[in-house]
Amino acid sequence: MNNIESILKCLIENLDEGIHIVDKNGNTLYYNNSMGRIEGISPGEILGKRAFEFLKGVEEESSTLMNALKNREQYVDVIQNYSSNHGKKITSINTTVPAFYNGEVIGAVEISKDITQLKELNEKLCKLQGSGNTTNKYYTFDDIIGQTESIKAVINKAQRASFSNSSVLIYGETGVGKEVFAQSIHHSGARKDKPYVPINCAAIPSSLLESMLFGTVKGSFTGAEDKKGLFIEANGGTILLDEINSMDTALQSKLLRVLQDGYIRPLGSNAAIDVDVRIIASLNEEPEKLIREGKLRKDFYYRLSVVRIDVPPLKERKEDIKEFCLGFIDYYNKLLGKQVEDIEESVLTAFNSYDWPGNIRELKNVIESAMNMVDNSRVLTKEYFENKIITSKIMTKNPEVHYDLKNKSLEEYIDMIEAEIIKESLLRYNCNISKTAQELKMTRQNLQYKIKKYKLP
Known part of the structure; x- marks a missing residue:
């Protein structure tokens, strides 16, 4: 039993939340260090005392610990504003639960989270x-x-x-x-x-x-x-x-x-x-x-x-990437005092090969990072960017597929690959729109739009 008590005490002392335990009369039995940090009080100062005896703004009738004992009810996520006797102002969210033994209340436990800041x-x-x-x-x-x-x-x-x-x-x-x-x-x-x-x-x-x-x-x-x-x-x-x-x-x-x-x-x-x-x-x-x-x-x-x-994700509107890049370049030119005018075509090609899980915000951060690296250059070239994006490749689930790129633009090439991926996923799920959309991490509406766009059966 002593080993279990020692383990529990170790656990309670290492929680970020404050723990305050009282007996059936409201006298403090236990007060962990986290509660002491929240209220600006040393645990040794309050053992045997009731909460309203060492806290300002807490009356006996409004104390959640005393009410839990008296009403035999638990109080969940109660906001409290009060002060310690040392003048520290505190705002906390408290959950207070009465403890029972053989049907009788023997005490109460309060768990506090400091939300003052x-x-x-x-x-x-x-x-x-x-x-x-x-x-x-x-x-x-x-x-x-x-x-x-x-x-x-x-x-x-x-x-x-x-x-x-x-x-x-x-x-x-x-x-x-x-x-x-x-x-x-x-x-x-x-x-x-x-x-x-x-x-x-x-x-x-x-x-x-x-x-x-x-x-x-x-x-x-x-x-x-x-x-x-x-x-x-x-x-x-x-x-x-x-x-x-x-x-x-x-x-x-x-x-x-x-x-x-x-x-x-x-x-x-x-x-x-x-x-x-x-x-x-x-x-x-x-x-x-x-x-x-x-x-x-x-x-x-x-x-x-x-x-x-x-609002569609960036991976579904990659034709807009260049316009975003130029807009962000203009913004950071003014902010950082740079004179960049354009972005290298090979960088844009790599950007169009990337899925952008963080969407426009991620693209903005990538451009900001590159703009910080630029010296006197008028063009953002690949050396200013992270390798993970610049070296990314368009990956399909069927590497055997080859396309004739003659007389086709990059946009048409990307559309062909996207259509193939959607078609393959639809076949795998017997044309179940919900499951296909879930696998491709897109909405049903966007998937249906793509099916119509690429004239998939």
Whole structure:
């Protein structure tokens, strides 16, 4: 038994999360070093004491540990704002669970995650976003690069969506420029003079995200103050919910209610506040897949996707690569004081042979890296780039296939290879569109477009 206790103690002491264990009267039995770092207290100072005896802003009736003992209930992901007796201000997310033995409560365990810095950074961000500073760079449809038919069709759909107030769902792989489309929709519509508030759902815990979106009233949780949420800050304008698939389904349900009824309730308040906010949401995974996995509520998806915009990945619009390169070269010329005018054709050939898993963002980073290496050259040549991209080859699953390149352009050659790969994959899955699209890592819509384009049976 002693060995097991030693192993458990070693495990608890090496967790990043704070652990606070109390007996049935609320007296501290155990307090690990991580909890000490969060609250700025030495564990030896508080053994035998109750939480509200050594923390400011925590009363006995609001202590999650005392409530877990008294109510015999667990409290999950509760936000708390408080201070230690040494003056350190803390914001944490706590989960508190009562411990039972023979049906009786013998104590409680609290697990804490420090989000103090995250909260401060997000509050600064919200102030910047709500400040109405019109000098910040924003994007319009004029900033979207692309001459391929697929991207032109997406731009046209997004332009039409900008004239309405309906919710928009933008789907695309990481790095395809979803926020550029979101900003373009906002800044081209009737709400362009109103706030545009982007928020990355993946970067913020759901319990904190809820209070940021809806606001709080004093007393809604330990240390809570009256604070406006982002919906009120963005009233009359637009909120971009980036990576909405990272949002907890319980919060998705609350947002669905806002979309349907047009009002919010701040945390801790029974008063409804009318809001007029357009929601644009973005996803970097296929919605249908997320629904199957239970990560995206079906009713929430249908309400969000009144207008759905699928942004194609860079590998499906390689004809635009040169235009992107020249645009990035111009940008970094100004930023780095260079005088580059063009990019070597052999580099573009290699770029067209590469799949660009990071999409436009990856291409931009590659050009930035090369521009940092340039001295007085007017042309970006292959010596300025990473070997992995420059030496990449067009790989097909059938190396025996040969093509007559006479009188054919590079674009036609690439199309022939792409058509062969799609045909081979379709045959392997008996023309099952879903399985073929999954293997080729493309959407069903894009696959069907390619089948039609190459006139595959």
